[in-house]
Amino acid sequence: MNKMKEFLNRNIRQYGMIFALIVIMIFFGIITGGKIIWPRNVSMLVRQNAYVLILAIGMMLCILTGGNIDLSVGSLVALVSAMSGMLTSQLGLPTWVGIVVSLVTGLIAGMWQGFWIAFVKVPPFITTLAGMLIFRGINNIILDGKTLPLSGLYIIIGTGSVPDIMPKTIPEFLRIGNLLKLQNKPEFLNATMLIVGLILSIVYVLVVLFTRNSKKARGYEVETLKSVITKVITFFIIINIFSYWLAMDEGLPIMLILLAALYAIYTFIATKTIPGRHLYAMGGNIKAAELSGVNTRKMMFLVYSNMGLLAAVAGIVTAGRMMASSPNVGQSFELDAIGACFIGGASAYGGVGTIWGAVVGAFIMGVMNNGMSIIGLNVFYQSIAKGMVVLLAVAFDMYSKSKSRLG
Amino acid sequence: MSEYILEMRNITKEFPGVTALSDVTFQVKKGEIHALVGENGAGKSTLMNVLSGIYAYGSYSGDIIYKGEECRFKTIRDSEAVGIAIIHQELALSPYLTIAENIFLGNERAKNGIIDWDETNKEAVGLLKTVGLNEKYNTQVRNIGVGKQQLVEIAKALGKKCELLILDEPTAALNDDDSEHLLNLLKRLNKEQGMTCIMISHKLHEVLSIADSITVLRDGKTIETLDNTVPVSENRIIKGMVGRELTDRFPKHTPNIGEVGFEIKDWTVYDPLNEERVVINNVNMEFRKGEIVGLAGLMGAGRTELAMSVFGKAYGTKISGRLIKDGKEITLNNVEQAIDNGIAYLTEDRKQAGLVHIHDIKSNITLANLKKITNGFVVNEDEEIIIGKDYRERFNIKSTSIFQKVGNLSGGNQQKVVLSKWVFSSPDVLILDEPTRGIDVGAKYEIYKIILELANSGKCVIMISSELPEILGITDRLYIMNEGRVVGEMKTSEANQEDIMSIIIKSSAGR
Numbered sequence: 033m034n035k036m037k038e039f040l041n042r043n044i045r046q047y048g049m050i051f052a053l054i055v056i057m058i059f060f061g062i063i064t065g066g067k068i069i070w071p072r073n074v075s076m077l078v079r080q081n082a083y084v085l086i087l088a089i090g091m092m093l094c095i096l097t098g099g100n101i102d103l104s105v106g107s108l109v110a111l112v113s114a115m116s117g118m119l120t121s122q123l124g125l126p127t128w129v130g131i132v133v134s135l136v137t138g139l140i141a142g143m144w145q146g147f148w149i150a151f152v153k154v155p156p157f158i159t160t161l162a163g164m165l166i167f168r169g170i171n172n173i174i175l176d177g178k179t180l181p182l183s184g185l186y187i188i189i190g191t192g193s194v195p196d197i198m199p200k201t202i203p204e205f206l207r208i209g210n211l212l213k214l215q216n217k218p219e220f221l222n223a224t225m226l227i228v229g230l231i232l233s234i235v236y237v238l239v240v241l242f243t244r245n246s247k248k249a250r251g252y253e254v255e256t257l258k259s260v261i262t263k264v265i266t267f268f269i270i271i272n273i274f275s276y277w278l279a280m281d282e283g284l285p286i287m288l289i290l291l292a293a294l295y296a297i298y299t300f301i302a303t304k305t306i307p308g309r310h311l312y313a314m315g316g317n318i319k320a321a322e323l324s325g326v327n328t329r330k331m332m333f334l335v336y337s338n339m340g341l342l343a344a345v346a347g348i349v350t351a352g353r354m355m356a357s358s359p360n361v362g363q364s365f366e367l368d369a370i371g372a373c374f375i376g377g378a379s380a381y382g383g384v385g386t387i388w389g390a391v392v393g394a395f396i397m398g399v400m401n402n403g404m405s406i407i408g409l410n411v412f413y414q415s416i417a418k419g420m421v422v423l424l425a426v427a428f429d430m431y432s433k434s435k436s437r438l439g
Numbered sequence: 440m441s442e443y444i445l446e447m448r449n450i451t452k453e454f455p456g457v458t459a460l461s462d463v464t465f466q467v468k469k470g471e472i473h474a475l476v477g478e479n480g481a482g483k484s485t486l487m488n489v490l491s492g493i494y495a496y497g498s499y500s501g502d503i504i505y506k507g508e509e510c511r512f513k514t515i516r517d518s519e520a521v522g523i524a525i526i527h528q529e530l531a532l533s534p535y536l537t538i539a540e541n542i543f544l545g546n547e548r549a550k551n552g553i554i555d556w557d558e559t560n561k562e563a564v565g566l567l568k569t570v571g572l573n574e575k576y577n578t579q580v581r582n583i584g585v586g587k588q589q590l591v592e593i594a595k596a597l598g599k600k601c602e603l604l605i606l607d608e609p610t611a612a613l614n615d616d617d618s619e620h621l622l623n624l625l626k627r628l629n630k631e632q633g634m635t636c637i638m639i640s641h642k643l644h645e646v647l648s649i650a651d652s653i654t655v656l657r658d659g660k661t662i663e664t665l666d667n668t669v670p671v672s673e674n675r676i677i678k679g680m681v682g683r684e685l686t687d688r689f690p691k692h693t694p695n696i697g698e699v700g701f702e703i704k705d706w707t708v709y710d711p712l713n714e715e716r717v718v719i720n721n722v723n724m725e726f727r728k729g730e731i732v733g734l735a736g737l738m739g740a741g742r743t744e745l746a747m748s749v750f751g752k753a754y755g756t757k758i759s760g761r762l763i764k765d766g767k768e769i770t771l772n773n774v775e776q777a778i779d780n781g782i783a784y785l786t787e788d789r790k791q792a793g794l795v796h797i798h799d800i801k802s803n804i805t806l807a808n809l810k811k812i813t814n815g816f817v818v819n820e821d822e823e824i825i826i827g828k829d830y831r832e833r834f835n836i837k838s839t840s841i842f843q844k845v846g847n848l849s850g851g852n853q854q855k856v857v858l859s860k861w862v863f864s865s866p867d868v869l870i871l872d873e874p875t876r877g878i879d880v881g882a883k884y885e886i887y888k889i890i891l892e893l894a895n896s897g898k899c900v901i902m903i904s905s906e907l908p909e910i911l912g913i914t915d916r917l918y919i920m921n922e923g924r925v926v927g928e929m930k931t932s933e934a935n936q937e938d939i940m941s942i943i944i945k946s947s948a949g950r
Contacts, residue, residue, distance in 0.1 A: 324774070
């Protein structure tokens with residue numbers, strides 16, 4: 033019982049976030065008459081909001097260093113998008129070249145900012161404010177007010193799905209979508225998606241059970257078998273329902289693979305590697321970290337370089353989804369990403385926050401964006417609603433912290 | 440009305456885990472200069488913070504009677520309102536404001552909420568004359584030296600019509616000329632304006648030359664009040680400051696001292712903020728394996744600066760000298776290199792520089808040596824849990840579990856976490872800077888046991904402490920430092936507190 037309480041105490045913020053996400057989904061589910069959870073809308077939601085998620089992952093690392101933010105990411109998205117248009121549409125280079133050059137551009141832009149922040153000690157707020165102006169300016173010079181069309185790989189990444197290996201082979205009785213009459217063409221089920229979902233969930237189960245056994249064999253502490261089995265079964269069901277849901281529409285969006293990969297990589301870096309641990313330590317107490325051998329300058333440089341790289345990824349994804357480079361893309365993206373991190377439980381002073389939190393925060397932002405668009409709410413009201421959610425999320429955080437200190 | 444302007448009766452003030460003041464009585468006569476002396480941590484500053492309302496009424500017990508009336512100060516403004524002003528050791532001036540603006544900060548000369556600059560400047564000029572500061576009223580404070588800033592602080596207090604002036608170590612940062620000027624000013628204000636002064640000071644010769652009465656505090660208790668109108672001797676005061684019993688406060692041990700493991704040679708360090716100022720002046724020391732060496736000295740003697748400059752140049756600039764470990768010269772350019780070379784430094788300030796308060800016990804312990812639990816690229820969190828549990832048990836860290844945030848632990852248990860961190864970094868040379876500051880007697884004993892264990896396992900242990908009994912109780916040999924130099928070295932078995940104190944005081948007076 034005590035253990036349970038301790039576990040809940042340690043993880044209350046994370047469960048609180050998921051709870052908030054579910055409440056928001058139910059709320060929009062009701063007021064949109066279920067439209068928000070239609071399979072077609074779910075894959076659209078993923079694509080439309082991929083940029084928030086990608087930027088929020090990088091932003092979370094910046095915030096972890098000590099509440100530092102990066103204001104330039106929206107402009108960097110625009111710069112990368114313009115770069116892509118110029119290289120592929122104007123100069124006619126292959127799209128893969130455009131993508132590689134875009135990524136390198138983002139990385140260099142990030143290193144540029146990291147240099148000023150880490151080695152010249154210009155505060156991140158100022159450095160990235162300058163970056164915001166500089167990168168936007170370069171975008172405008174490249175595009176000169178024009179919109180350039182994109183093609184090839186960009187479109188595939190932005191809008192594509194994994195092709196179905198066995199189209200129309202799913203037996204009639206499995207096509208629940210058909211019975212529910214959810215949308216225009218529910219008679220297909222995407223077999224690829226179902227198979228991928230099934231394999232993924234089986235691999236997940238095996239990995240969890242295998243690591244538990246090997247831990248036990250090496251004498252480490254493990255969870256009880258009961259809780260492991262409950263966890264495994266729950267996730268097995270969730271993964272398969274989700275894949276079935278997407279299979280009712282066009283199947284597995286390529287964007288989703290990208291997002292899952294980024295999530296996995298950055299969770300690994302943040303929690304399992306030395307640089308990740310140093311990041312948390314310096315955000316918690318920079319002086320103590322330095323006196324424990326953490327090279328804080330190097331960390332700042334790496335974090336901001338990485339933010340540039342991820343902004344480039346977000347730029348490619350956004351340009352691909354819109355199938356064009358445009359001068360106005362990326363406006364206020366930085367604010368969405370920062371908001372997602374704080375909704376997701378990041379501390380404004382650094383040292384606290386998880387990649388998982390950034391992802392859930394991004395989804396909350398995404399569901400709100402999408403839901404409010406479906407019901408046709410004026411964008412100005414949308415902006416007010418998002419602002420209030422960020423404010424209340426952090427206020428709740430402060431409140432629960434002061435409670436736990438008293439208790 | 441009694442002869443006392445101020446009486447503090449039965450003051451007791453507790454912090455979590457420590458009693459800082461216990462039943463202290465302190466009486467100041469009207470129109471006298473009253474010195475408050477005692478070792479670091481004796482409770483002098485705490486007592487003055489109680490008096491000035493920094494620790495609000497209700498957070499301590501006991502009575503404060505000022506001019507015959509009981510006072511219940513909630514904030515520093517309440518005490519200022521009745522004419523009590525305090526000048527802290529760290530000056531509270533705003534560097535980019537002018538002298539005049541600083542003098543009237545929080546006490547603005549205003550009409551209907553609008554500042555009257557003519558009046559402000561006129562009064563400032565008058566106050567500057569009173570304190571004998573020859574600077575223009577519109578000079579920015581950052582452009583004048585510390586000695587003059589101290590005078591601005593006094594002018595500020597006078598501007599508040601203060602009748603009881605408290606000065607906490609006013610001459611600690613001043614050179615001899617500035618100190619003398621300040622002391623003369625205090626005497627003059629005392630004579631001409633009848634200002635009552637309370638002065639906290641470590642410099643006994645200054646105390647003896649200026650004070651009418653001297654109150655000695657030790658371990659949060661009033662020991663005695665001496666009348667200095669009949670001159671008292673320095674030794675008499677020292678005896679009051681240090682005379683305490685040493686029965687069983689320290690674990691017994693038999694040292695097993697081996698060969699020299701670490702040497703500091705011709706070590707000189709300059710102040711990073713003022714590259715002209717020498718902070719550590721040609722220090723030579725050697726440390727043997729299995730030996731505990733104490734560094735004794737007053738605050739500001741340069742012990743922390745020495746330790747940090749050795750620890751991967753974490754402090755100082757223009758560092759010169761050599762470090763020799765196991766007979767080989769080593770170069771430590773950053774903290775990481777120092778740790779890799781087996782040097783550990785436990786910081787004097789646990790809260791600011793020792794721990795990540797918002798993180799849990801286990802991740803604080805492993806922070807300085809994550810490499811040890813990393814196979815290739817991945818941190819092994821299971822191993823970390825085992826290590827956390829191991830240290831929690833070995834060092835008896837009282838906590839709900841290793842997942843508890845260190846910010847919620849008591850001072851003694853926090854210190855055990857910091858010790859765990861540095862022991863886990865497997866050092867050969869362990870520098871402990873005030874390892875028992877601010878923790879209670881029981882936890883101190885446990886920490887001494889850990890320190891002895893470390894020495895017995897063959898490490899060089901260097902212990903910086905401002906508590907002389909502690910150094911005498913636990914070290915095998917000691918160096919005495921003052922003003923950045925080594926001014927004495929002795930075997931602990933041949934040392935006593937009076938000798939150490941007088942070596943320190945004589946080495947200051949001799950310069």
